[in-house]
Amino acid sequence: MPLPVLTINGLAMSFGASEVLKNVSFSVAPGETMGLFGKSGSGKTTIGRCIVWLEKPTGGEILVHGMDILSMRKKEFRKLRPKIQMIFQHPETSLDPRMKAFENLIEPLKLHSGLKKDALLKRGEELAKLTGLRPEHLARYPGQLSGGEIQRIVLARIMALSPDFIVADEPTSMLDVSVQAQILHLMQKLQRETGVSYLLISHDLEVLRKICHRIAYLENGTITSIENINRGIRI
Structure with a gap:
C-alpha cells in the first residue's frame, strides 16, 4: 500500500482554556x-489551518509523506509548502485586486518555477485551459469576475505549484448550486489528471457524499467516525 500523503495523529488544539481539538487522527491516501x-x-477549519501551518497545534503529529511538519524548522517547511495548498472559503482573498486575472494566475510560477517569460506565459495558458478559463476572464481584474471564475483562477494558481495535497475549506459554499457543481466537477477532473489529494471541509453532507471517497465526522473536537463511500481508493 502506498504511504499516505497526509497522516494526522492525536492532534490537539487549545485557545486559552478552550479545548477546540482533542486526539484528532486520520490519514489521506x-x-x-x-x-x-x-x-x-x-x-474543521482549525484542522485545515494547522495542516498548512497557519495555526500551531498544542499537541499531536501532522505527517506529510511520512515527515512530521510540526518538528520542522521554518526553512525546511518552506521547501515543502508549495506541495501543501489551501483553498479558502472566500477565495477572492487569495488574489491581488490590483492585478489582472492572468497576472494573478502566473504569480506562483514567477516565484517558484524559474521559467523564462515565454515558457511562463505558455504554462499560464495551459493552466487556464486546464481550469476552463477563457481569454476574456484572464483580461479582467478580480473585482470584475464572478465567484465561480475567481475559484477557477485560484485553482489554476494552486495547480501551477503541482501540489500533492490541497485543503479545500468550504470551497463552494459562496456559490450558487449550478456553479458549485461545476467547481466540484473541475476538482474531480484535476484529481484524475494529476493525482492530487484533497481534504474537503464542509458542513454540507450532500456535497461530501457526491465527491468524497471517505468522510470523517468531527464532533466536540474529535473524529467520532469515518464513513467509506467506496469510490475505489484503497486505504
Whole structure:
C-alpha cells in the first residue's frame, strides 16, 4: 500500500482554556478526497489551518509523506509548502485586486518555477485551459469576475505549484448550486489528471457524499467516525 500523503495523529488544539481539538487522527491516501464534516464551530477549519501551518497545534503529529511538519524548522517547511495548498472559503482573498486575472494566475510560477517569460506565459495558458478559463476572464481584474471564475483562477494558481495535497475549506459554499457543481466537477477532473489529494471541509453532507471517497465526522473536537463511500481508493 502506498504511504499516505497526509497522516494526522492525536492532534490537539487549545485557545486559552478552550479545548477546540482533542486526539484528532486520520490519514489521506494519494489521489483520495477525504471529507471533513462538522457543524459550524466544530474545529474543521482549525484542522485545515494547522495542516498548512497557519495555526500551531498544542499537541499531536501532522505527517506529510511520512515527515512530521510540526518538528520542522521554518526553512525546511518552506521547501515543502508549495506541495501543501489551501483553498479558502472566500477565495477572492487569495488574489491581488490590483492585478489582472492572468497576472494573478502566473504569480506562483514567477516565484517558484524559474521559467523564462515565454515558457511562463505558455504554462499560464495551459493552466487556464486546464481550469476552463477563457481569454476574456484572464483580461479582467478580480473585482470584475464572478465567484465561480475567481475559484477557477485560484485553482489554476494552486495547480501551477503541482501540489500533492490541497485543503479545500468550504470551497463552494459562496456559490450558487449550478456553479458549485461545476467547481466540484473541475476538482474531480484535476484529481484524475494529476493525482492530487484533497481534504474537503464542509458542513454540507450532500456535497461530501457526491465527491468524497471517505468522510470523517468531527464532533466536540474529535473524529467520532469515518464513513467509506467506496469510490475505489484503497486505504
